[in-house]
Amino acid sequence: MPDAAYEQGFRAAILDPTAETPAGLTSAFGGMPRKRFDVYRNNVTVSLTTALADIFPAVSRIVGEERFADLARLFVRAHPPESPLLFRYGENFAAFIEAFAPAATMPYLADVARLEHAWLTAYHAADAAPLAPEMLSAIPPEELPHAKFETHPATVLIRSQYAAVSIFNANREERERQRINAGIPENGLVTRPELAVRLTAVTGGDATFLHALMSGNTLAEAAEAAVVADTAFDLSAAIGLVLTSGAFVAVHVES
Amino acid sequence: MNHHVSTVNAAQRFPRFAIEGLSGASFKPEHFEAIANDGEFDGFLEVHAENYMGDGGPPHRQLAAMRGRFPLSLHGVCMSIGGQGELDSDHLARFAALVRRYEPTLVSEHLAWSTHDDVFLNDLLPLPYTSETLARVTTHIDQVQEAIGRPLLLENPSTYLLFEESTFSETDFLDEVTERTGCGLLLDVNNVFVSATNHGTSALDYLAQFPLEKVGEIHLAGHAEQDDGEGHVLLIDSHDGPVADPVWKLYEIVIGQCGPIPTLVEWDNDVPGWPVLKSEAAAARAIMNRHAGTFMLGRRHA
Numbered sequence: 001m002p003d004a005a006y007e008q009g010f011r012a013a014i015l016d017p018t019a020e021t022p023a024g025l026t027s028a029f030g031g032m033p034r035k036r037f038d039v040y041r042n043n044v045t046v047s048l049t050t051a052l053a054d055i056f057p058a059v060s061r062i063v064g065e066e067r068f069a070d071l072a073r074l075f076v077r078a079h080p081p082e083s084p085l086l087f088r089y090g091e092n093f094a095a096f097i098e099a100f101a102p103a104a105t106m107p108y109l110a111d112v113a114r115l116e117h118a119w120l121t122a123y124h125a126a127d128a129a130p131l132a133p134e135m136l137s138a139i140p141p142e143e144l145p146h147a148k149f150e151t152h153p154a155t156v157l158i159r160s161q162y163a164a165v166s167i168f169n170a171n172r173e174e175r176e177r178q179r180i181n182a183g184i185p186e187n188g189l190v191t192r193p194e195l196a197v198r199l200t201a202v203t204g205g206d207a208t209f210l211h212a213l214m215s216g217n218t219l220a221e222a223a224e225a226a227v228v229a230d231t232a233f234d235l236s237a238a239i240g241l242v243l244t245s246g247a248f249v250a251v252h253v254e255s
Numbered sequence: 256m257n258h259h260v261s262t263v264n265a266a267q268r269f270p271r272f273a274i275e276g277l278s279g280a281s282f283k284p285e286h287f288e289a290i291a292n293d294g295e296f297d298g299f300l301e302v303h304a305e306n307y308m309g310d311g312g313p314p315h316r317q318l319a320a321m322r323g324r325f326p327l328s329l330h331g332v333c334m335s336i337g338g339q340g341e342l343d344s345d346h347l348a349r350f351a352a353l354v355r356r357y358e359p360t361l362v363s364e365h366l367a368w369s370t371h372d373d374v375f376l377n378d379l380l381p382l383p384y385t386s387e388t389l390a391r392v393t394t395h396i397d398q399v400q401e402a403i404g405r406p407l408l409l410e411n412p413s414t415y416l417l418f419e420e421s422t423f424s425e426t427d428f429l430d431e432v433t434e435r436t437g438c439g440l441l442l443d444v445n446n447v448f449v450s451a452t453n454h455g456t457s458a459l460d461y462l463a464q465f466p467l468e469k470v471g472e473i474h475l476a477g478h479a480e481q482d483d484g485e486g487h488v489l490l491i492d493s494h495d496g497p498v499a500d501p502v503w504k505l506y507e508i509v510i511g512q513c514g515p516i517p518t519l520v521e522w523d524n525d526v527p528g529w530p531v532l533k534s535e536a537a538a539a540r541a542i543m544n545r546h547a548g549t550f551m552l553g554r555r556h557a
Contacts, residue, residue, distance in 0.1 A: 006383055006418060007339050011371045014380075024383075025416050027483070028454040035484040036416040036453075039491060043378040051377070081375040084333030084346055085308050124309025153310065195313050 013037070014044050015077045048076045051086045056093065056116045058171035059109060071100065087124050090117055108162030108182045115168045115199065118156035118190040122197045125154035130193040130246035136239075143253045145220035149213045149242065150250040154192035157202075157210055161185050165201040193246025200245055205230025209238045210247060272326035274299055274360045276515040276547060278539035279328065280532040281522055287317050289529035298536050299360065301328035301519045307357075308349045318357060328361035328472065328519060329353060333375065336395045336409070337382040338368035351402040361472050361517065363408035363441045364399065366392065366429065383418030384428040389435075396436040408471045409433075410441035413449040413478075413492035425450075426464035433469045440466065442516075443474035444506045445498065449490040453483075458505055467513050475506060475539060476521040495524035498535060507542050514550030515543040 009022025021037045049072035053060045060068040075096050081089045094113040097103050103110075130152060139147055158164065165186040170178055187207035189200045202210065208229040212222035226233040242248060279299035282290070290296065300321050307314050321327070331350055334342065354362055367379035382388050399407050411429060423431070429440060442465065451458035477496030483489040498506075498520060510516065520535040 006381075006420075007368065007371045010380055011374065011376070014376060024419050026419050027416055027487075028456070029483075029485065029487055031485070032416065033483045033485045033487075035481075035489065039415040039481075039489065040378060040380060044376050047377045081377065082373050084305055084335075084343070084370065084375045084377075086305070086377065087309060123312050124314065125312060126310035127312065127315075154312075192312065195316060 010040070014041055015080060017041065045073060045076060048081065048086075048089075049073055052076070052090055052093065055087070055090050055120055056113055057173075058116055058168050059097070059113050061171045061174075062106065062109060062112065062167070063103075071097070071103070074100075087120055093117065108160070108164055108167055111158060111160035111162055111164035112168050112171070114158045114160075115164055115188050115190065116172075118158055118188070119197050119199065121156060122154035122190045122192040125152075125192060128152055128154075128249045130191075131243065131248040131251060133243050135251055136243065139251065139253055145218060146253050147219045147251050148216060148254065149219075149248040150252075151214045152191060152193070152247055152249045154190070154197070155214065155247045156190040157207060157214065158188045158190070159207050159211070160187060164188060165199060168199065189241075189245055189247060191246045198245070200241075202241065203230060203232075205233030206238050206241055209233065210241070213242070213248070268356075269322050269358050271358075272299075272360060274326040274517045276517075276540075276543055277326065278518045278520070278536040278543065279325075280520050280536045282318075282321055283522075283526050283532075284314070284317060285526065286529040286532070287321075291320065293529070293533070296325075296533055296536075298533075298540065299326035299328060299517065299519070301330050301361075301521075304329050304331040304350055304353050305333050307353055322357050322359075326361075327357055327359040328363065328517070329357065329359035331362075331364040332379070333369055333377075334364045334395075334399065335368045335370040336364055336392055336399070337366055337380075337388065338370055338395075339391065340371065342395050342398055343370060347399065347402050350399070351404075354403045354405070361408060362403060362405065363410055363472060365410045365412060366425075366432075367412050379412055381412060381414045381416065381418070384421040384423035384425060386422065389423065389428060389431055392432055393435045396432065396438050400436065400438065406438050406471075408439045408441040410443050410474065411446050411450075411465075413443070413446040413453075413490075415453055415489065415491075417454065424464065426461060426466070430466045430469075433466060438469075439471040440469045441472045441474060442467070442470045442509065443476070444509065445474065445476040445478055445502050445521075446492060448499070448502050448505060449478050449492050452488055452490045455487070458501075459508070462505065462509060467509065470509075470513065470516055473506065473509065473516050473518040473539075474521055475502060475518060475535075478502075493524060494521050496522075497531075498538075503538070503542070506539070507546075510542055510546050511549075515547055518543065 013019035025032045052072040094110040098110040163184045163186050165188040166180045187202045189202050191198050205226045209222045209226035212225045282300040282302050448458050475498045476494045479491040479493040481489045518539040
């Protein structure tokens with residue numbers, strides 16, 4: 001076996017249970033029992049599917065542990081991690097679920113996965129003090145329309161056509177099952193103003209408003225977009241949400 | 256707290272704790288409250304470096320709190336030191352940043368690989384022991400030690416198979432690595448027992464060949480038993496249960512030979528409550544204490 005072929009051999013066979021055991025391996029008892037290589041196969045696949053189950057507990061609970069393990073195994077084989085930081089793994093798991101035909105009966109599942117990934121991202125995000133109300137009140141009223149906001153590193157906004165937030169909340173921990181109308185659109189705002197990750201359901205208008213601010217638009221531009229999206233949009237309530245959610249760290253007016 | 260605290264250097268953020276003769280346990284976030292409220296535990300804690308490579312949040316808050324009270328061992332599991340490719344420079348930078356930030360008493364990694372062509376396989380995969388792999392491992396350890404500015408402890412692996420091309424025994428390979436790089440060793444006694452059983456060799460012979468004078472830390476852990484489908488026992492380094500009796504016996508032989516060495520009990524799957532981990536650590540400490548009298552004038556080298 002040429003030098004370093006051992007890695008290619010492992011890489012080619014380790015995620016594929018139908019592959020031959022790589023060449024060049026042996027045991028002290030002669031021959032190369034498949035079960036010895038399968039220990040590594042099993043370690044890799046089980047550790048990665050377990051990592052996914054830890055990152056996506058609500059998805060796992062919704063589909064059931066066994067079906068989740070099957071789904072996770074397919075995902076791991078198609079998309080093994082590219083980074084040793086497993087808390088970043090599964091960024092494209094939601095898209096994988098969306099394209100996975102057997103999951104089509106649960107169209108909300110991908111957005112629940114998006115919320116779970118956002119939750120973990122927020123958990124590990126950099127610490128930053130959320131925007132203090134005084135910072136906003138220090139801006140002269142006539143300049144307020146031009147104010148721009150700086151997003152907190154933990155903030156993620158997930159907009160869904162389904163009741164993703166209610167479904168997340170009902171399945172994230174062991175709780176009694178409840179009926180949820182999955183067809184009601186919900187938007188989830190994930191923040192971590194201090195140490196605890198928060199998930200807040202926000203209306204369509206608020207989501208448009210927050211999204212516009214997070215994209216670097218001014219307060220006036222964000223409010224306009226929100227009114228177009230939702231005629232019931234309430235600006236003062238939305239500004240309250242900006243302050244209480246911890247979604248932003250700073251506000252400034254460009255001169 | 257019984258730790259001997261020396262003066263805190265102005266540049267240091269954390270107290271400098273002595274770790275000699277101490278035992279410890281893996282730190283699991285679910286044990287944070289229990290450990291924080293534990294007035295008795297006076298051992299050390301070990302964390303997997305990769306779990307603290309996020310930017311912020313509860314992991315760092317917890318680790319800083321634990322580091323303020325206990326000596327810390329920083330244990331890397333993903334550096335892929337045994338890999339054929341170059342070390343991941345981002346990963347190395349993150350690892351070095353953790354060493355600077357938390358000032359751990361012990362820093363370790365594995366004789367194994369896990370990354371190939373940017374695919375991370377999340378296991379400690381084996382490598383053949385040849386002059387080519389020796390040269391690469393040596394280069395990689397030099398790079399790690401350069402980045403962290405201190406010696407690394409390299410851990411012996413659990414293995415389930417052998418490579419036809421190997422020309423070194425594992426102990427000769429490790430000895431050569433320490434000679435070339437100046438690194439120390441992390442002796443995982445469970446891995447010694449697991450590998451010896453899996454390869455039909457004697458764990459005691461392995462230990463007799465092992466450069467014990469280079470050992471800066473010992474690991475103990477539980478393993479699981481299977482068979483290889485052809486009538487041979489196959490032990491799995493599962494870290495999911497208490498330390499097995501034969502591993503305790505080997506450990507006592509090593510301590511009897513070398514004197515106290517900081518010893519950590521690993522438990523990573525089916526993790527029990529903190530009192531169970533604490534009592535496993537206490538069992539290791541009791542063995543060290545039993546032999547401590549023999550080594551009052553310092554450690555006896557093998």
